[in-house]
Amino acid sequence: MKQVVNIDSGTGDVEGGRKVAAVLIPHLKALGMTVESVPAEIDGLPENTVATLTGTGKAKILLIGHIDTVFGPGTVAGWPFSIEGDVGHGPGITDEKGGVVEGVFALKLLNQLGFKNFAKITFLIETSEERGSPGTRKLIDKLVHEHDVELNLEPGDSPDVITVWRKGSSTIDIDVKGRASHAGVAPQDGRNAATELVHQLATVDQFPHSGSGTTVNLTIINAGSRYNIIPEDARAQINVRIRSKADLDAVVAGFEKSAQTTVVPDTKVTVTRENSFPPLPNNPMTDALAARAQAIYAPLGLTLGLGGNGGASESALAYEAGIPALDGLGPVGGGFHSTKEFMDMKSVTPRLYLLTKLVMELGAAPPKPAR
Amino acid sequence: MTTSTWLCGAATAAMVLGLGGAAQAAGKDAKVWAAAEARGPPSWSS
Numbered sequence: 001m002k003q004v005v006n007i008d009s010g011t012g013d014v015e016g017g018r019k020v021a022a023v024l025i026p027h028l029k030a031l032g033m034t035v036e037s038v039p040a041e042i043d044g045l046p047e048n049t050v051a052t053l054t055g056t057g058k059a060k061i062l063l064i065g066h067i068d069t070v071f072g073p074g075t076v077a078g079w080p081f082s083i084e085g086d087v088g089h090g091p092g093i094t095d096e097k098g099g100v101v102e103g104v105f106a107l108k109l110l111n112q113l114g115f116k117n118f119a120k121i122t123f124l125i126e127t128s129e130e131r132g133s134p135g136t137r138k139l140i141d142k143l144v145h146e147h148d149v150e151l152n153l154e155p156g157d158s159p160d161v162i163t164v165w166r167k168g169s170s171t172i173d174i175d176v177k178g179r180a181s182h183a184g185v186a187p188q189d190g191r192n193a194a195t196e197l198v199h200q201l202a203t204v205d206q207f208p209h210s211g212s213g214t215t216v217n218l219t220i221i222n223a224g225s226r227y228n229i230i231p232e233d234a235r236a237q238i239n240v241r242i243r244s245k246a247d248l249d250a251v252v253a254g255f256e257k258s259a260q261t262t263v264v265p266d267t268k269v270t271v272t273r274e275n276s277f278p279p280l281p282n283n284p285m286t287d288a289l290a291a292r293a294q295a296i297y298a299p300l301g302l303t304l305g306l307g308g309n310g311g312a313s314e315s316a317l318a319y320e321a322g323i324p325a326l327d328g329l330g331p332v333g334g335g336f337h338s339t340k341e342f343m344d345m346k347s348v349t350p351r352l353y354l355l356t357k358l359v360m361e362l363g364a365a366p367p368k369p370a371r
Numbered sequence: 372m373t374t375s376t377w378l379c380g381a382a383t384a385a386m387v388l389g390l391g392g393a394a395q396a397a398g399k400d401a402k403v404w405a406a407a408e409a410r411g412p413p414s415w416s417s
Contacts (some may be wrong), residue, residue: 001415001416001417002415002416002417018387083412083415083416090416098415101415105410107408108408108410109403109410112406113402113406115405298398299398299399300399300404305391345412345415348411348412348415349404349408349410349411349412350407352407352410352411353400353403353404353407356403356406356407357400357403360403
């Protein structure tokens with residue numbers, strides 16, 4: 001765990017991703033798994049790892065985890081892996097290197113116990129989830145169609161919750177084209193793209209910024225190149241999280257309507273959408289898996305809560321393919337996507353037990369897909 | 372005392388005596404739990 005957390009592997013860090021995979025792959029091979037490094041589907045990303053183990057039973061089980069984080073190069077140097085009491089710290093410790101390590105350990109347990117009552121276990125370790133899996137999308141789609149169930153190793157939420165719904169994630173880009181001019185000699189000849197963008201961004205406040213439903217938040221803004229030039233270009237990116245696909249249409253329509261009316265004359269506003277993950281809605285297939293998980297957990301004297309959150313994941317793609325999916329099976333943590341990220345070390349053993357037992361039960365009695 | 376109250380009282384007594392934990396542990400897969408414990412937090416520090 002310390003080894004993989006102490007390697008910077010922000011999305012797009014090709015060498016970092018390869019180094020993390022190089023730590024994990026020998027463990028998977030030692031279990032007799034067939035390991036394939038699959039090139040990313042776009043440039044600038046490290047290979048995805050697909051490890052496969054064949055058994056003697058019926059069910060085909062897909063585990064998915066990711067080793068990319070949201071943290072850039074150099075983060076580990078100032079914030080390395082550490083454990084203080086029952087709390088672990090470090091970049092990506094729960095999102096999602098802890099989940100990936102849990103997956104490796106669960107496979108080790110199955111091997112140790114001599115459990116083979118499954119047709120196939122595939123462990124996909126992907127490298128671009130934090131950007132919506134652009135380097136893995138086709139691979140995920142192929143794999144979910146080849147399996148009976150998907151178990152996702154995203155972190156559990158506090159106090160001890162697995163994930164039965166997730167919001168979908170999209171980005172709305174607002175691009176403004178103006179006209180450059182000298183800010184001191186001829187400002188009247190310029191058309192200020194940044195000023196127009198500020199007006200357009202008022203639309204963000206027409207929607208909620210937090211809560212369990214649709215959320216719309218400004219996350220990136222760029223404008224201007226020099227202090228003495230009226231900006232010709234300005235761009236903002238708006239992160240949108242939705243519970244249903246129709247919700248996104250309403251948000252896009254709001255920005256498109258705003259774009260039709262500009263405050264700065266002669267500027268042009270363009271609105272485009274980029275879909276990352278669809279939502280994982282509440283659904284009977286996931287609920288049935290969650291009930292199994294709760295039944296496994298109860299004899300431990302622990303209560304496994306069911307919940308959802310605004311973080312998107314690959315489970316939504318499994319759901320779209322009609323494959324039962326359960327999410328948030330990694331160790332419990334919080335503070336995700338910030339330097340407050342932590343892991344509740346007390347959750348490690350129960351969560352490892354849960355994942356291992358889920359695989360054993362599903363291996364013997366796979367759920368029925370909706371496809 | 373109604374039957375349900377009696378059952379409630381018996382359950383409480385069992386918990387006080389520590390029998391609740393034993394009853395819960397009966398559903399636990401001891402082999403898997405022991406293996407999971409062996410790969411618990413100490414081994415996550417390396």
